[in-house]
Amino acid sequence: MSQIPHTSAERPVPTSADVARLAGVSRATVSYVLNGTSAVRISEATRIRVREAADELGYIPHAAARSLRSGSSRMVLLPASPVPVGPLYSRFFNEFQWALRRFDYTVVQYGSLGLSPDEAARAWAELRPVAVVGLGGPQLTAAGIQLLRRSGVKAVITLGPEPVAGAHALAMDHRQVGLCAGAHLLERGRRRIGVVVPREPGLEMFSQPRLAGVRAAVEGSGATVEPLALSYDEESAAALAERWPALGLDAVFAYNDEYAMLLMRALQDRGIDIPGECAVMGADDLLLGRLLRPRLSTVQLDMATGQQLAELVERVVRDPGGEPERHDMMAARAIPRESTQPGRRAPAHT
Amino acid sequence: MSQIPHTSAERPVPTSADVARLAGVSRATVSYVLNGTSAVRISEATRIRVREAADELGYIPHAAARSLRSGSSRMVLLPASPVPVGPLYSRFFNEFQWALRRFDYTVVQYGSLGLSPDEAARAWAELRPVAVVGLGGPQLTAAGIQLLRRSGVKAVITLGPEPVAGAHALAMDHRQVGLCAGAHLLERGRRRIGVVVPREPGLEMFSQPRLAGVRAAVEGSGATVEPLALSYDEESAAALAERWPALGLDAVFAYNDEYAMLLMRALQDRGIDIPGECAVMGADDLLLGRLLRPRLSTVQLDMATGQQLAELVERVVRDPGGEPERHDMMAARAIPRESTQPGRRAPAHT
Structure with a gap:
């Protein structure tokens, strides 16, 4: 001491x-x-x-x-996300903060764990921010947005699949990710596609639209889609690999690169040839996926830049009476690598 | 629209x-x-x-x-870290937030990019938090702490290698990580040890004490330590692997598991046998490191739980006049796996 x-x-x-x-x-x-x-x-x-x-x-x-x-604060309040954020979001968020800083705003992230959306809106309003940008945390309701506006918040921007009345909307449509993955696997001649749905809580908001996207991509093609629950640990991956022959799948979209790396290793350890017997596809385009052999095919997500979002905040704060706008935050595209190559049989791994 | x-x-x-x-x-x-x-x-x-x-x-x-x-708020203010946070910290931080929530505190993370430590302290004080826990962001000075206390903040807790006057101190001594890695590699008979120092800005506060820890571990043993600058991309790793034979190293402590995975792949691609010719060691004990072949040896970091830190906050808020305390936040231990096995020659990878 x-x-x-x-x-x-x-x-x-x-x-x-x-x-x-x-x-x-x-x-x-x-x-x-x-x-x-x-x-x-x-x-x-x-x-x-x-x-x-x-x-x-x-x-x-x-x-x-x-x-x-x-008459106005320069505080931009962001509900803090209770879900661990990945490197992609982390980079975007830092860039967003720097860009706001150049407009002389201060960023405050508000932890809203355990609060209902309307309780959270009230707590945020008490800090008198000039803008609220809901990138994570409780989804704002129309009532919550009205309460924020009444407290003097000039810009309310929400993120999600659907706009909320009274706020500007950022769309981040994770169905796009599944659509890309499904289309790529179909194009590579795969017909029985597994889709990993992580068991970890808080990821449903990403995994469900990704699954729906794969279903939409294969619709009318005769290909089938099989959801596969998986926890992020070796035991769960080994158990799924054990059931693999019975599932009769020739491809899997594994939610993201990390789950793909986990599952691919378990499949290889069971002697299943990737991509010969089964194509494996991730998402996020992590550097680590490129280090695997076979190199992991993935879906790359291009997020709007933090600078663009900061400019939207500044514009709406200056002109708070304008019509609500809707902006797409994300574009997705397939990055084909070895793990989904057609007709390729990799040499067996030791 | x-x-x-x-x-x-x-x-x-x-x-x-x-x-x-x-x-x-x-x-x-x-x-x-x-x-x-x-x-x-x-x-x-x-x-x-x-x-x-x-x-x-x-x-x-x-x-x-x-x-x-x-007479008091229930806001706990945390300076937000400008450095991307890893999964380990993310988990700790969520746990900390939940624990504070159970004590009826609200957590606010304050973005302090571009502010000097004293400007930041002033901005934080304006929000009238009851506690400030400096896990990231600008390092508080004694003057900043005094200013916070004068504004009514009851608990100021800083994180860092050295305590700051007027605040309770959490020590997170990253030398421990290097000490563990160095001692493990020595024990495995390695004598010429490279230590990866990431080029990415913001990581010096972790990489420099880790390097110092390896130096301390080998002191007096006759073994040598060679710092190796590395960027987190494949080109930089390939360039380092190219120089490898000239460096004459028989082991490398690669800063963390991600840099270790990157460098190990580049060394394997150059035909260097791991661990036969060179032992590779990471830190953080990521799941992905266990999926490699050879499996990656690592240093496991045990952080104090978020619950313990929340209890410290609550105790200090209730009794703000007590003597400043110092607590160790982190313990480190080596987890030996295949990538540092002595006298082992792995079969060549394809």
């Missing part, structure tokens, strides 16, 4: 009333000076006196009070 | 003064009722009138104003 001198927490927190008293001015004057309201004329001598008093006391204005008085 | 009816943003945001007017009471009374101050007696009839007026107007109290009046 180290011995570090520390500031006592018992000293009372200085308020604007303390600053007013020390500077010999009214609380309103303190507020005008420190919150930068330009509408009121205050002499330079008074401004200096107030700032010196604030410094002496260590007074810090409230962000929310300041935003109320100056 | 879809046509969605939306709430006009032009209607003015209702204030507590509007609520007071509608309810026929003072602003102070509105504040007492809506912010739940129990120190003042207010009749039930008045309380109902105020709540009805607030509902009718759609008034939402300010979080910061409420925290000021009720």
Whole structure:
């Protein structure tokens, strides 16, 4: 245990009333000076006196009070995602933050675990953000959006398959991912396609539309689609590989590259030839998938850039009365590699 | 472009003064009722009138104003990390959020990109959190901590190799990771050890102590340590593999499992036998490392649980005057697998 001198927490927190008293001015004057309201004329001598008093006391204005008085905050609130985020999203999110920063916004991610959508909207509204961008966390309802707008939020942007009344919509249609994968496997002559559906909670919002996309891709072709539950561990993959011969599949779209790497290894360990007996396809185009032998075919997701989303935020904040817009956030395309090559029999692995 | 009816943003945001007017009471009374101050007696009839007026107007109290009046907020502020976080941290962080939620705290992650440590501390203080837990983002200074304490923050907890005056310290000593890896490779008879230092910005805070740990582990043994710059892409790995024979190394600690997988593939593609000619070791114990052949040896990091950290926050908030504490967040241990086996020559891969 180290011995570090520390500031006592018992000293009372200085308020604007303390600053007013020390500077010999009214609380309103303190507020005008420190919150930068330009509408009121205050002499330079008074401004200096107030700032010196604030410094002496260590007074810090409230962000929310300041935003109320100056008419707008520069806080962009993002509900934090309770689902672990992958490297693709991580990169997008950093870029988004930097771009907002260049517009002089501050990003706050709000943890809303265990809150209903409307409770969450109320909690967010209490922080008086100027924009709410729902990339994760509880799905906003029309009522929640109205509540946010009433609290002064100028831009509400939601992400999801369907727009919500009162908000601008970012569409991120994961059916596209399944459509690409299904079309690619069909084109490679595969007819009995397994689709991995991860058992891990929170992934249904991605896995269900991906499955639906594969079904849509094969519709009318005579090919069949078989959902396959899989947990992200070696035991579950080994158990699925054990059942493989009985399933009679000649291809599998494995949800993403990580599940594909897990399942491909288990299939290879059972002596199943990839892609000869079964084609394997992932999604995300991770570097690690390119390191496998056979190299993993995948679906590449192109997300809108963080810069584009930041520009949308800035535009809507400046013109909050415009018609709700809808933007596509994601494009998908198949990247064929060795693991889905037609008529190829790889040499057996040791 | 879809046509969605939306709430006009032009209607003015209702204030507590509007609520007071509608309810026929003072602003102070509105504040007492809506912010739940129990120190003042207010009749039930008045309380109902105020709540009805607030509902009718759609008034939402300010979080910061409420925290000021009720004497404490339940917001725990975490500076958001600008570095992409891995699955290990992601899991820890979710657990931490859930645990804080059970203590009725709300977690806010604050993006502080481009702010100096003291600017960041000021911005955080403006939100009036009850606790600041610096797991990422700008490193707090003693001055920043004092400023936070003065604004009413009861618990300041920093993460890093060294404690900062005025705050409780979480130690996450990445030298431990290098020490484990170095000791394991020595024990396996390796004498010329390469250590991967990623070129990606932001990772120095992990890679430098890991390198120092390997150096400390081999000190006095006669073994040598060679830092190896590597970018996370196939070209960089191929270029390093090309130089490999000239380097004369018999082992490499590759920073983490992902860099290890990348480098091991490049070495295998150059016909270098792993572990016969060179042992390869990662860190993080990712599932994917177990899928490689040879299976990847690694250093497992055991982080303190999110529950333990949440309990520390709660304890310090309840007793903010206590002596600063120091806690170890991480323990490391080697997990030997095939890629560092002594005297083993794996069959060549195709």
